[in-house]
Amino acid sequence: MNGNGKGDSLAVLIDADNANPAIIEGLLAEVARFGVASVKRIYGDWTTPGLGKWKASLLEHSLQPIQQFAYTSGKNATDSAMIIDAMDLLYTGTFDGFCLVSSDSDFTRLAARLRESGKMVYGFGEQKTPRSLVAACDRFIYTEIFLQRDDSSAAAAEGHQGAITRRSSQELRQDAKLCNLFRQAIDAAAGDDGWANLGPVGSHITKQMPEFDPRNYGYSKLSELVEGIGLFTLRRDNTLLWIKNQRPEKRGG
Structure with a gap:
């Protein structure tokens, strides 16, 4: 398996439905510790109001939005699009590792498959992320560490956990x-x-x-x-x- 050298080429794939826009700066800074984000894609149905807060980050952080309509109510087509793209990128042989940004357990098998191919897998998600996805990654970083104190109330209002406090x-x-x-x-x-x-x-x-x-x-x-x-x-x-x-x-x- 490839090491986590700072010259490693990484593909950053973000599930916009399962990530908080407030984490983006901290997230990309963390990714830079592991390598170079050669690809930065973010998936979702950009016609819905719920992703409005993400739109401001797209140009600023050079995130490529991938449009995925919800074909059926209650079914998440975004997951499938992200998984297919990840496998396409894997087969190019260009990337040393993948950064999967989601708290959704549906990506557990994807993480395991990428590791089976010798790629480093860095997972990013909230502390509610199912253990199965956490364990499938080489490293898993809880995104609450990227929230500043003044982000805590906004995060809580959107159903996200707030910034982490120091344990005694x-x-x-x-x-x-x-x-x-x-x-x-x-x-x-x-x-x-x-x-x-x-x-x-x-x-x-x-x-x-x-x-x-x-x-x-x-x-x-x-x-x-x-x-x-x-x-x-x-x-x-x-x-x-x-x-x-x-x-x-x-x-x-």
């Missing part, structure tokens, strides 16, 4: 799954002295939990999240950060 140390320690993931990742990456490089620890957790991201807990960096949990020892060695499975020693005072 007590809340983090009560998250048994999170703490166990850290312990297991440290054990897997540690040397004989018990110390593990923080970078590989984060990568190991992501392999086990594609949606893992410190920002989901309100912390901008992995090291800040570790310090917030308070159950592990961190030390800096020049530019490297190391982590160990023990509580940090309390400083006298």
Whole structure:
């Protein structure tokens, strides 16, 4: 499978019916961390009023709108159009990865199929996204992290979850799954002295939990999240950060 080098060519496919327009700037900035967005397409029935707020973003962010009429009431033709396009783009052999922007579980099989072809798949969706789609991606980023505080009320009014708030140390320690993931990742990456490089620890957790991201807990960096949990020892060695499975020693005072 291709790596996530910054020179990778990516196809960004957005389901306008299942994405919040307020996320677009943060979304594209995140995509740029993984590679170059060579294709940016957004799918929906652009004759409907519901997509009006997306229209302002089309020119500004060079998004190519793909028109898809709803042939039958209650059926989502947009999904089919997006899936067909994704497979057409796959067969060109041009792209190293795909960014699928939707909270719809209908794209689960598409994500799995793209990965079977050796492509990196980055999923973007709200925290309500079904587990099946999250697990089918190499990485899954919850789009609530792209919402600013002043976007929260507007997002809630449209049925979207608001911006994420920082979890306290007590809340983090009560998250048994999170703490166990850290312990297991440290054990897997540690040397004989018990110390593990923080970078590989984060990568190991992501392999086990594609949606893992410190920002989901309100912390901008992995090291800040570790310090917030308070159950592990961190030390800096020049530019490297190391982590160990023990509580940090309390400083006298």
